[in-house]
Amino acid sequence: MFKAKRNGAGISGSYAFYSQGMDAHIAGKLFLESGLRKALHQQEFFLVYQPKIDVQTRALVSVEVLLRWQHPERGLISPSEFISIAEETGLILQIDAWVLNSACQQAKLWQDAGLTPFRIAVNLSANEFTSGLPSKIEAVLRQYQISPDWLELEITESMLMHNTESVIEIMEQLVALGVSLALDDFGTGYSSLSYLKRFPISSIKIDRSFVQGIPADASDCAIASAIIVMAHQLQLKVVAEGVEATEQYQFLSAASCDEVQGFLFSRPTSPQEIVNLIGKVF
Ligand code: C2E
Ligand code: MG
Ligand code: MG
Numbered sequence: 616m617f618k619a620k621r622n623g624a625g626i627s628g629s630y631a632f633y634s635q636g637m638d639a640h641i642a643g644k645l646f647l648e649s650g651l652r653k654a655l656h657q658q659e660f661f662l663v664y665q666p667k668i669d670v671q672t673r674a675l676v677s678v679e680v681l682l683r684w685q686h687p688e689r690g691l692i693s694p695s696e697f698i699s700i701a702e703e704t705g706l707i708l709q710i711d712a713w714v715l716n717s718a719c720q721q722a723k724l725w726q727d728a729g730l731t732p733f734r735i736a737v738n739l740s741a742n743e744f745t746s747g748l749p750s751k752i753e754a755v756l757r758q759y760q761i762s763p764d765w766l767e768l769e770i771t772e773s774m775l776m777h778n779t780e781s782v783i784e785i786m787e788q789l790v791a792l793g794v795s796l797a798l799d800d801f802g803t804g805y806s807s808l809s810y811l812k813r814f815p816i817s818s819i820k821i822d823r824s825f826v827q828g829i830p831a832d833a834s835d836c837a838i839a840s841a842i843i844v845m846a847h848q849l850q851l852k853v854v855a856e857g858v859e860a861t862e863q864y865q866f867l868s869a870a871s872c873d874e875v876q877g878f879l880f881s882r883p884t885s886p887q888e889i890v891n892l893i894g895k896v897f
């Protein structure tokens with residue numbers, strides 16, 4: 616009797632807790648969703664840029680464009696919190712278009728300032744990978760008169776899962792425009808290695824989750840080294856993301872990784888700061 620009562624209380628207690636948690640979760644999503652609709656018009660988005668460093672020359676060779684949302688009440692919100700909601704609601708298409716435009720506008724300013732050429736890498740959402748993409752990219756390059764070799768597009772494995780043939784066709788059209796393609800978060804998706812051979816990508820980015828364990832975790836070291844060797848044999852460049860410690864950089868450099876990106880070199884930063892980092896030996 617006593618036991619049954621306790622169990623009963625326990626179950627209803629945890630049920631109430633669970634349901635409250637769910638309500639809070641849904642409320643939080645709705646809050647972000649309605650906020651996202653306004654964010655574009657109210658200019659709450661801005662871009663930050665994170666350098667990728669060439670391991671050989673130790674110079675900045677590329678910057679990854681990362682989206683930030685300055686929410687009027689909640690403050691700065693990270694893309695990992697709102698990109699999936701934007702994808703579910705379809706708002707991502709407008710957001711990605713805004714990112715691409717603003718990044719190219721910025722690239723044009725850098726290009727016109729006569730800076731040593733470097734690439735700008737824009738992240739694309741899976742929803743974006745449709746037959747209309749190449750003409751969108753072509754239009755924005757033309758609008759801002761950006762040399763196509765300045766633009767790199769970062770895509771993830773999940774985008775390559777469905778309709779492989781049409782995906783390859785879109786990728787080939789993008790490459791024909793002169794832009795390059797990088798496979799982001801490599802190793803976290805399905806990672807069918809045959810993809811690497813079939814897709815016209817020029818680089819892969821080793822995911823931060825593998826870089827984190829270097830050099831203490833023997834498996835992470837083995838995985839990172841193996842990715843580098845394999846990629847080089849397929850004539851692909853390798854970028855390691857999330858490099859935070861000197862030991863990680865030393866390991867990756869010894870393993871012939873081509874480029875590194877992470878807080879060790881620079882956090883994502885403003886366009887003004889990027890100008891100061893060009894020409895610097897990291
Ligand atoms: P990602 O493309 O893999 O970007 C790398 C993430 O790692 C960024 O997080 C960056 O700030 C973070 N990072 C870089 N170096 C370090 C490091 O040394 N240590 C740690 N702990 N983190 C590091 P962020 O900016 O929060 O972006 C998260 C994800 O959101 C991105 O992952 C990307 O998938 C997505 N994202 C960001 N901007 C955009 C965008 O404009 N469009 C789309 N569709 N997705 C975006
Ligand atoms: Mg990326
Ligand atoms: Mg990544």
Ligand code: MG
Nearest residue numbers: 800822823856
């Ligand atoms: Mg990542």
